[in-house]
Structure formats: structure tokens, C-alpha cells
Amino acid sequence: MALNEWKPSEDALSTIVRVLQDSLVPDSNVQKAVQEKIVLMQNYPDFTNYLLYILSNAQSYNDHVRTLSAIILKNNISTLYETLPITTIEIVRQQCLELMKDTSKEVRTSVTTLIGVLVCKDSISSWPNLIPYLCLLLESSDSNLSETALSALFKICEEYLSRLGSGQEEHNEMINELLSKFVTLVTNERASIRKEALKLLNQVMQDDIDLTKKHFDTKLYMNSLLQILKDNDPEVQKLICQAFVMFIETRDVNILPHIATIVEFIFSKLEHEDTEVALQGCEFWLASAKLPTCREIFLPYANRLLPILIKNMKYSNFELDALKDHLGIDEHVEDKADDIQPRGFSTGGNDDEYYEEVDYDGKDLMGEPNVGWTLRKCSAASLDALSLQFREDMLAIVVPIINQALNHNDTLIKESGILALGAIADGCMSGLCPYLPGLVQYLLVCMNHEHSLIRVITCWTLSRFMTWMMEPEQSTEIYFIPVMTILLKHFLDGNKRVQRAALSAFCIFQEEARLKLVPYIDLILQAFVMAAKKFKYRNCLLLYDVVGVLSQSVGNHLNKPEYIEVLLPPLMHKFNSIPVDEDEEFLALMECLSNVVTAVEVGFLPYAEVAYNRCLQILNETVKNILCFNEKPTEYDPPEKDAMCVAHDLLLGMSVGLKTYFVKYVTNSNLLQLLYYTLQEEMVQVRQPALALFGELVKLCFDHINPQVHDYIPIIVQNLDKQYDGTCNNAAWVVSKLCIVMGQGLEQYVPQILKRYVEIMQTCNGAKTMYQTVAISLCSLGLVFPDTITPYLGNILRPCCQAMRNVRDCEEKDLGFRGLCQLIIRNPSAAVPDFIFFCDAVASWNDIKVDLKDTIRNILTTFRNQYGENNWSAFYEQFPPMLKYRLNKLYGI
Incomplete structure (x- = not known):
């Protein structure tokens, strides 16, 4: 039955229209009532037909109401597709094709989304006339029609390829033709169409190399790209750069015959007035540095390339504007709520620390003003990566440029020179060694520069040479002690960004120094105590990380009464005074304590009961919340689990540090019962430390576990999944421990x-x-x-x-x-x-x-x-x- 043969009930239609109109009222109470009514209307017979009727009736309803009808229709189909009659689906499909020609852009856009859902819920083969019809519209001289058709085809391709990659879709020849069509559209006279075609084809190349080879000829795509190299549209230029990056990343050989032409194109973009275009051009070099043949292909261009990269490492006006409130003395200024960003938690691995200036991944982990991935960052990352390929062969080019920058009167140029020096450290270390005595002394002087930008980047660049400073032949008095002293001094810098940079550098200093730190533990702890009194919220989080790294580096050398008396009382005071388990500071503190207790061992005993009880409280409450949510997900909020992660870490640290002293806490509590749930938790960050903790309990108190051990072994075996390295590693370690204590008792599980x-x-x-x-x-x-x-x-x-x-x-x-x-x-x-x-x-x-x-x-x-x-x-x-x-x-x- 066609839609024009179907007659709506006027009462029902009026009710639905009224609800749609109410949804436009900017009142939260009205919106809540609308949502409740929409849920009820799902039970209306022919609700889908009503929505489609409103959507298709431009004479009776305004565009906002019609668009909203399309959105609800999309959601309705997505939820109830399997229950809808095939005749209803066919009517919706037919109307979607007709609505592609609607005069309203809002309606057309919503219809393309609806088409995407219909394709998602079934297969392309079940709608054979869809792609030919859209391709026909694509040829229209009406730009509205062609661009709407292009948008719909884009969504179809995205959905199809994702389903094909996951094995949910069978190969369809129409997609081959469609991708070939997109290749021809790369040279279309309309920029909007060129952009959409480039976006899709780049996405196809990025998603799956094998699919790319199956579905379209990348040689033809390369030829199309070469035809539009002189395109003046900035967006098209960025997309062309992205395409060449995709060819590099997928190791597509079709780029090789044209590499000289492409490199010249990229060079023309590196200094483009639009920094976004320059950034995309720079991405080409970052990708190229990963090629095994990078040195062979690109070293001849180093004379031209490296000076541009270093020039582009200078702060842009945009970045400086984002930092303008963070350059002077700001230690007294409280952190803003939007300055504090979520942090990750360790699950037994080592976490690297980064800060905004050298955050090559653009993650801004240290909570700097979030300027995202910039040309400065990409240039620094590219120089770093290329140095690992070009090695000492690049020093003759970069050393004079860096020297000139280091001695420049312009603070921003000097800063970029220090960044460049740090960027080439890994790749050019052996060639830089003769210069390092003088360079380290220069950097130590820069640590006292009046401008905070210089002090910040110098901390990082010093950290890049820590390995060299720790070599036995290097003087402790000339390098180790001065660097340690200057970094500790800048824990108390008046600028919070410098404080963070010093803390990050000191983390690396400690990791490299390890037992060399032992004679200076007292000095370091005094600096920690002074910093803790001065720091605002964000820097306290990082200070906890630094304390944790010290604990890992010196181990049980920290277990002396005089050190424990300095370190643990303020940490435990914080531990007891932070009321909210999911507070960022509490989570960081728990991580810190897990490392400290491992180092101080039985020195933690005076604090063990308090720490154990809070960890157990966290696990009890979280497990209870998980069980409630799983049973009644509509009545309970999804539980927060970060505190449960770090509670496992701290309990693990206590089991390792306290050893047999830990047993009494376990045997007098329900920890083992809680582990039964957390070992099966879907969140890997929970399972990983839970497995390690269970393994430690097997070592410490197997007699306590033994009566129930057969309930746990199948769960351990289930975690032997290489998809999750950390949990698999820990589960295999547990099996080893069980093998030792159980012997033949493990026999029934050996085949699995x-x-x-x-x-x-x-x-x-x-x-x-x-x-x-x-x-x-x-x-x-x-x-x-x-x-x-x-x-x-x-x-x-x-x-x-x-x-x-x-x-x-x-x-x-x-x-x-x-x-x-x-x-x-x-x-x-x-x-x-x-x-x-x-x-x-x-x-x-x-x-x-x-x-x-x-x-x-x-x-x-x-x-x-x-x-x-x-x-x-x-x-x-x-x-x-x-x-x-x-x-x-x-x-x-």
C-alpha cells in the first residue's frame, strides 16, 4: 500500500503534531513531557506512517516540525526495524528517494541520515535501486540535488565499508562502481563535490588497506589527485595532503613514480598562509618518517625540509593567545574547573609524562590550554621522527640553525631552538655528544631565564639528555647534582607551568637515576613537602606521580623511619580527608600510595588498616552498584569504576609490600568474594590489577583460597586472551602460581x-x-x-x-x-x-x-x-x- 492510499486518524495526527510542536519550546519541563509522550506514542498503530506522513507533507507542516519528524522516524526505525512489516519499510524507502528533492535543506539532510539507518539495519542488496538513483541525482545540474545525493552516498559507503570490515556485509559490486564514481568526482568542477569525494576516499584508505585494494583502483585515485594539485581551495588542499599521507601510511606503491612531484607540492604547503594547510602538509613528513625507505627517499630533501620544520616550531599567535594568562607568576591563582582534565590510571605498566609544548600526540595530558594538534607540535614531532632516520647526517644542516636560534635575542626563536635541540636528541645523540657538556651548561643557565616559556621548554630538553648524564663517565658534580638541584628548585617556581615541566622532567630524571638517588632521598623528600604546601590542585596530581616514581626507583631504600615520617603523614592525611572516592586527587593519591607501600614495605603497617578498609569499602560499594545497575539499568546510573581500579592497585601494593602481614586483613574480610566479581569485570583496567592481586593471594595465603579455588580457575582461564595483553599476562602469571601450589589438582583445566x-x-x-x-x-x-x-x-x-x-x-x-x-x-x-x-x-x-x-x-x-x-x-x-x-x-x- 502506497502512502497516498493510507489515511491517518485526525485525532492521532493532531496529537502527534502537537507533541512535535511542543518539542520546539525551550523549557526543560516541556521537553521532559515531550520525551515521555513520544515513548507512549511508540505504541500507536502505524506510528511510522504518521511520522512519514508529516515528513512528506510540506504544504501542511513547517520545516522544523518535518525535520523533527524525520529524526524521530530515524530513531523509531533504528529501534524497531525488525518488528516493522516489509510493506512499511518499502514505503519509507520510496518516500526517502522522493524527499531527496525536497526544497528544505534541513529535511534533505535528515532524510540522508534516515537512508543511512535503513542501510545499516539491512543490506545494500535489499535496496537495489538506491545507489543507481542517487548516482542519477549526482549528475544533476541542480547543486542542491547533487550535493544531497553525494551526502547520502557518503553515508552509505561509510556504513557499508564498516559492516564489510566487521564481516556483517557481503561484497557488493555496486560499491566498486560507486567508489570508482567518487574517484572521477575528485576532478569535478564544483569544490563542494571535490571535497566530499576526497573525504570519502581518504576515509576508505584509512579504514582498511585490504578493502582499499579490493574496492577501487588507487592508481586512478593518484592520477586524479595529480590533476588537482593547483586547486586553490584551502579545504581541497588539506584533503590532497591527507590523501598523500594515506598513500604513505598504507605503503601504496602508486605514490613512488610521482614522489618528486608530490614532495614539491608538499613543500609549497609547508609555509602556506593558512596554518591548517601547512599542518596537513607537515603530516606528510611525520608519516614518511615511519617508512623503512624514508632515509633513501627523503634524505636528499633534508637541506630544504629541516630549516622549514625548525622555523615552524616557533609559537604561533594563536598558541600564544591561548597561553597569555599562563606566562607570568600565577602560583597564587586557583586552578579553574575547565583547566583540570581527566587523567588515565596505570594498570601495572609505566606511564610517560608529557606536557603541552612537546605533546606530540596532541593530548594535552598535563592540562595545558587545549590548543589541539598544531603546526608547531607536528613540526617538532616530524623533526624528532626524521632524526631517527637521518641520524648524524642531518647535524650539518640543523646545528647551525639551532645554534643561531639558541643565541637569538627573540625569546620565541630561542625557545624554538631549545625545542629543536630536544627533538633531535634521540636520533642524533652520538653526534651531539661532543657538544653536550657545553649545551647542558647552556640549558642550566636557561633554567633561570626570566621568561617562563624558556624555563618550561628547557625542563623538557634537559630530560631528553638524562640517559647521557647518567652514564658512568659523566661527572656527578657537573651534571647529576646541578640538574637535580635546578629541577627541585623549580618545583617552587612562581609559574605553575614551569612547576609542571620541572615535575615531568624530574620523573624522567628519577627513572634514569634509580639507585643514584639514594644519597639524596632526604633532599628530594624535603622538596616534595615544600611543593605540596605550595601547589594548587593540578600540580598536586603530578606531584603524586613524582613520589610514585621515586618509590619505584629507590625501592626499599625508602624504608627508613626518618623518610617515612616525612612522606607518609601528609599523604595519609590527604587520604583520610578527601571524602569523594572518584575525586581526581584521591585517585592520583591512591596510585601514589600503591607505589609507596611497595617501597616502604612493613614501614606502612601503622597505616595499613585504614588504607585496607577504605579500599574494601570502595570495592563493596562499586560491586553493589554494578549488580544493581545490571539488574535494573533503567533505575540506576552506570557506576563509576575508576576508584575500583586504583583500589585494586593499592591492595596489590600492600600485598607485595606487607607480605605475610597482609594475610590477616584478607582472612578477616570479604576481599576474596569481591574478587569473584571484579575478575569478571568488563573493564580491563579493573581485571588486570585484580588478577595480579589474586596471584599474590595465591602466594601468600593459598590455604584461605583453596576451598573456593575451583570457582576462580575458569575465570582465570577466560582471561587468557591475547587481545588484552595486560590481563592475559597477569592471568598466565596466576596459572604459574596455581601450578606451584596445586600440582596435580590443576589437571582438569590443563587442556583448556x-x-x-x-x-x-x-x-x-x-x-x-x-x-x-x-x-x-x-x-x-x-x-x-x-x-x-x-x-x-x-x-x-x-x-x-x-x-x-x-x-x-x-x-x-x-x-x-x-x-x-x-x-x-x-x-x-x-x-x-x-x-x-x-x-x-x-x-x-x-x-x-x-x-x-x-x-x-x-x-x-x-x-x-x-x-x-x-x-x-x-x-x-x-x-x-x-x-x-x-x-x-x-x-x-
């Missing part, structure tokens, strides 16, 4: 665990911590269940050896090698094809236990004897000289 481990190790590259932990855990299983694991030796020997060779000497590594040796002894023939990897792995030990050493020596000797002297000699000659040396030194082979 083994299946997951083999799948994980098949993609092992030997570099990630997760693979190392899984390899050790898998080999540990081999020690307890050799008959079950031995048949898989041929599949796991190489990846396990590649992973374990990179593990430092420790008890876990010892256990893993013992298991691996037992597997080889039981099935030596399976080890033959990859025996060289075993040789390489066993050579990685520095301090190996005598019995394990004898076992490995016997395996090596047995293999040598079975090979025969001639075969063994030929095999042995493949080994690198260092491997031969290590095997001879350790095992006499």
Missing part, C-alpha cells in the same frame, strides 16, 4: 589452558612481556604435566625459547626452563628442527642453579653425540661468535 597458550604462542614475536609470561607458564605446566604437554613440543619450542631468552634471571625463569628441559628429555626428536633456538635460550643465563645447569649440559651433550661430530660441527658453525662463547662458558660446549 594448553589450547589457549598454543594459540597465543603461534603469534609470538619474543618481544612482549605477555609472551614471556605465557611461555614461562606453559613450560611450568610441562614440569607438572609433562605427558600432556610433550606432544606439543614441536609447536611451542621455538616461540617459548625466543620469549624466555629475554627474561632476566629469576625464579619464574628457572621454573620455565626446568619444565622445557623435561619436555625435551621426553621427546628429543621434536626438538631437533628448532634446537638452535634452545641453544640460544639457555645461553641467556647469567647466574644459573647448579642442578639446572647440569640438566641443560646433559641435553646439549646428548644432542652433540647423537648428531655425530661432523654434523655437530657444521651445526655449531652456524652460531654467532657470542653464542659460542656463552655456551662454552656456561656449559663447556
Whole structure:
């Protein structure tokens, strides 16, 4: 039945129209009533037809009411599509095509969105006349029609390709034709059409390389791009730059024949008056720096490129305007609410600290005025990345420019020179070494510059040379002590941005110095205490991070009464006085304490009960809120979970630091029951520390866990998923601990665990911590269940050896090698094809236990004897000289 054959009820129609008109009233109470009425009207028979009737009736209803009708219709179809009769769907589709020609831009736009939803809910094949019809409109001389059709096609392509990538859509030849059509539109005479075509094709290239190759010819796209290089429209220029970036990032070879032409085009954009165009041009170099062939292709352009990048690293007027209220003495000014940005929380990894000036990712993590990703940032990131490719070959070009900038009277040029010096630090370190004594002294002087911009960037640039300063041959008196002292001094700078920059640099200083800090712990703690009294909210957050890094760096050297008396009372006073668990400061403080308690160990005992009880309170309340929300999601708000993340971290720190003293808190509480829920929490940041905590409890108090352990093991196994590195790593570590304490009691779970481990190790590259932990855990299983694991030796020997060779000497590594040796002894023939990897792995030990050493020596000797002297000699000659040396030194082979 066509829509013109359907007759609405006047009463129902009037009611619906009245509700739509009321929705335009700017009153919250009216809006709430409208939403309630719309929900009720969902039950109207033919509600979809009513909305479509209003949308299609331009003579009776104004554009606002019609547009709103389209929005509600879209939502209605999205929610109820499966329940609607096919005849209703066909009517909606028919009307959508007719409404593409509507005189109202608002209506046309809303209809293109509605078309997108209809395609989303079904497949393109089910609406065969859609794309041909839109392509016909695309050829119209009426710009309204062609641009509306283009918008609809854009949305269809986006939806189709996303569904195709996720396996929800089958390949459709019409899309091939449509993408080819978009390629031809790149050279269309209308700029608006050129822009939309470029946007879509760039998106297609960005989304999926394989799909790109299947669905359109990138060679034709490149040819179209080359035809519009002289286009004067700034938006088109930006999109052309983006397209070339996509060709670089997808390693599309069609760019290579035209690289000289493209580079000239990019050069013409780097100094464009529109900084957004220049930024997109700069992105090309940042992408190019990731190419394995970058040096070969682009080093010849370094003479022209590098000076432009350094020039573009000067602050723009836009950036300076954003910073204008943050340049002078502002330590007394309270932080504004919109200055404080959410922060991430660690889950056992190391978090790098950045601040606005060198935040190459544009995230503004330190809460600076959010100017986003700028030409200055992109230029600095590009120079940094290119320095890793060009290395010392670029110094002859950049050193004179940087020297000139460093000695310039213009503060902004001097600042850009200091930034450039820091940017080339990683790539050009060996070439810079002869200059560093003088440069570090220069930077120390700049730390006292009158302008805060100089002090801020100098902190960062100093941090880039920390590794060099910590080398044994560098003088402690000339570098270590002066740098430490000047950074501590600037904790108390009058400018809050300088304070943050000093704190960030000091984090890196501590990470590099580690135990060199021990003689100066008292001095550092006094600086922390003074800073805590002075800092406003945001800088306190970072101070907690710095305290945490100190704890990680010096470990139990912090466990002295005089240090604990300085550090813990103010931290615990804050801990007890912040009432809101989800407060940013409380979360940062909890993270800090988790590191401190690990370092001070039993020195934390006077504060342990208070900390434990609050953590338990957080877990109890959050788990309760989660269960309530899951049961009645319409009645409860989604629970906040950040506090639960850091509560797990602090409990984990306490278990590691307090060891057996921690057991009494566990056995007198419901922590184990709470872990049953949090180990299954969908949020990875909760599961990861929960798994680590459970593993520590297995070590500390397995007798307490044992009666219920079989409720937990399936959950642990479920977390052996390589998609989530951190949780998989921790789950594998837990399996190792269970293997030790349970022995044969783990037998029923071994097939499930083994299946997951083999799948994980098949993609092992030997570099990630997760693979190392899984390899050790898998080999540990081999020690307890050799008959079950031995048949898989041929599949796991190489990846396990590649992973374990990179593990430092420790008890876990010892256990893993013992298991691996037992597997080889039981099935030596399976080890033959990859025996060289075993040789390489066993050579990685520095301090190996005598019995394990004898076992490995016997395996090596047995293999040598079975090979025969001639075969063994030929095999042995493949080994690198260092491997031969290590095997001879350790095992006499």
C-alpha cells in the first residue's frame, strides 16, 4: 500500500503534531513531557506512517516540525526495524528517494541520515535501486540535488565499508562502481563535490588497506589527485595532503613514480598562509618518517625540509593567545574547573609524562590550554621522527640553525631552538655528544631565564639528555647534582607551568637515576613537602606521580623511619580527608600510595588498616552498584569504576609490600568474594590489577583460597586472551602460581589452558612481556604435566625459547626452563628442527642453579653425540661468535 492510499486518524495526527510542536519550546519541563509522550506514542498503530506522513507533507507542516519528524522516524526505525512489516519499510524507502528533492535543506539532510539507518539495519542488496538513483541525482545540474545525493552516498559507503570490515556485509559490486564514481568526482568542477569525494576516499584508505585494494583502483585515485594539485581551495588542499599521507601510511606503491612531484607540492604547503594547510602538509613528513625507505627517499630533501620544520616550531599567535594568562607568576591563582582534565590510571605498566609544548600526540595530558594538534607540535614531532632516520647526517644542516636560534635575542626563536635541540636528541645523540657538556651548561643557565616559556621548554630538553648524564663517565658534580638541584628548585617556581615541566622532567630524571638517588632521598623528600604546601590542585596530581616514581626507583631504600615520617603523614592525611572516592586527587593519591607501600614495605603497617578498609569499602560499594545497575539499568546510573581500579592497585601494593602481614586483613574480610566479581569485570583496567592481586593471594595465603579455588580457575582461564595483553599476562602469571601450589589438582583445566597458550604462542614475536609470561607458564605446566604437554613440543619450542631468552634471571625463569628441559628429555626428536633456538635460550643465563645447569649440559651433550661430530660441527658453525662463547662458558660446549 502506497502512502497516498493510507489515511491517518485526525485525532492521532493532531496529537502527534502537537507533541512535535511542543518539542520546539525551550523549557526543560516541556521537553521532559515531550520525551515521555513520544515513548507512549511508540505504541500507536502505524506510528511510522504518521511520522512519514508529516515528513512528506510540506504544504501542511513547517520545516522544523518535518525535520523533527524525520529524526524521530530515524530513531523509531533504528529501534524497531525488525518488528516493522516489509510493506512499511518499502514505503519509507520510496518516500526517502522522493524527499531527496525536497526544497528544505534541513529535511534533505535528515532524510540522508534516515537512508543511512535503513542501510545499516539491512543490506545494500535489499535496496537495489538506491545507489543507481542517487548516482542519477549526482549528475544533476541542480547543486542542491547533487550535493544531497553525494551526502547520502557518503553515508552509505561509510556504513557499508564498516559492516564489510566487521564481516556483517557481503561484497557488493555496486560499491566498486560507486567508489570508482567518487574517484572521477575528485576532478569535478564544483569544490563542494571535490571535497566530499576526497573525504570519502581518504576515509576508505584509512579504514582498511585490504578493502582499499579490493574496492577501487588507487592508481586512478593518484592520477586524479595529480590533476588537482593547483586547486586553490584551502579545504581541497588539506584533503590532497591527507590523501598523500594515506598513500604513505598504507605503503601504496602508486605514490613512488610521482614522489618528486608530490614532495614539491608538499613543500609549497609547508609555509602556506593558512596554518591548517601547512599542518596537513607537515603530516606528510611525520608519516614518511615511519617508512623503512624514508632515509633513501627523503634524505636528499633534508637541506630544504629541516630549516622549514625548525622555523615552524616557533609559537604561533594563536598558541600564544591561548597561553597569555599562563606566562607570568600565577602560583597564587586557583586552578579553574575547565583547566583540570581527566587523567588515565596505570594498570601495572609505566606511564610517560608529557606536557603541552612537546605533546606530540596532541593530548594535552598535563592540562595545558587545549590548543589541539598544531603546526608547531607536528613540526617538532616530524623533526624528532626524521632524526631517527637521518641520524648524524642531518647535524650539518640543523646545528647551525639551532645554534643561531639558541643565541637569538627573540625569546620565541630561542625557545624554538631549545625545542629543536630536544627533538633531535634521540636520533642524533652520538653526534651531539661532543657538544653536550657545553649545551647542558647552556640549558642550566636557561633554567633561570626570566621568561617562563624558556624555563618550561628547557625542563623538557634537559630530560631528553638524562640517559647521557647518567652514564658512568659523566661527572656527578657537573651534571647529576646541578640538574637535580635546578629541577627541585623549580618545583617552587612562581609559574605553575614551569612547576609542571620541572615535575615531568624530574620523573624522567628519577627513572634514569634509580639507585643514584639514594644519597639524596632526604633532599628530594624535603622538596616534595615544600611543593605540596605550595601547589594548587593540578600540580598536586603530578606531584603524586613524582613520589610514585621515586618509590619505584629507590625501592626499599625508602624504608627508613626518618623518610617515612616525612612522606607518609601528609599523604595519609590527604587520604583520610578527601571524602569523594572518584575525586581526581584521591585517585592520583591512591596510585601514589600503591607505589609507596611497595617501597616502604612493613614501614606502612601503622597505616595499613585504614588504607585496607577504605579500599574494601570502595570495592563493596562499586560491586553493589554494578549488580544493581545490571539488574535494573533503567533505575540506576552506570557506576563509576575508576576508584575500583586504583583500589585494586593499592591492595596489590600492600600485598607485595606487607607480605605475610597482609594475610590477616584478607582472612578477616570479604576481599576474596569481591574478587569473584571484579575478575569478571568488563573493564580491563579493573581485571588486570585484580588478577595480579589474586596471584599474590595465591602466594601468600593459598590455604584461605583453596576451598573456593575451583570457582576462580575458569575465570582465570577466560582471561587468557591475547587481545588484552595486560590481563592475559597477569592471568598466565596466576596459572604459574596455581601450578606451584596445586600440582596435580590443576589437571582438569590443563587442556583448556594448553589450547589457549598454543594459540597465543603461534603469534609470538619474543618481544612482549605477555609472551614471556605465557611461555614461562606453559613450560611450568610441562614440569607438572609433562605427558600432556610433550606432544606439543614441536609447536611451542621455538616461540617459548625466543620469549624466555629475554627474561632476566629469576625464579619464574628457572621454573620455565626446568619444565622445557623435561619436555625435551621426553621427546628429543621434536626438538631437533628448532634446537638452535634452545641453544640460544639457555645461553641467556647469567647466574644459573647448579642442578639446572647440569640438566641443560646433559641435553646439549646428548644432542652433540647423537648428531655425530661432523654434523655437530657444521651445526655449531652456524652460531654467532657470542653464542659460542656463552655456551662454552656456561656449559663447556
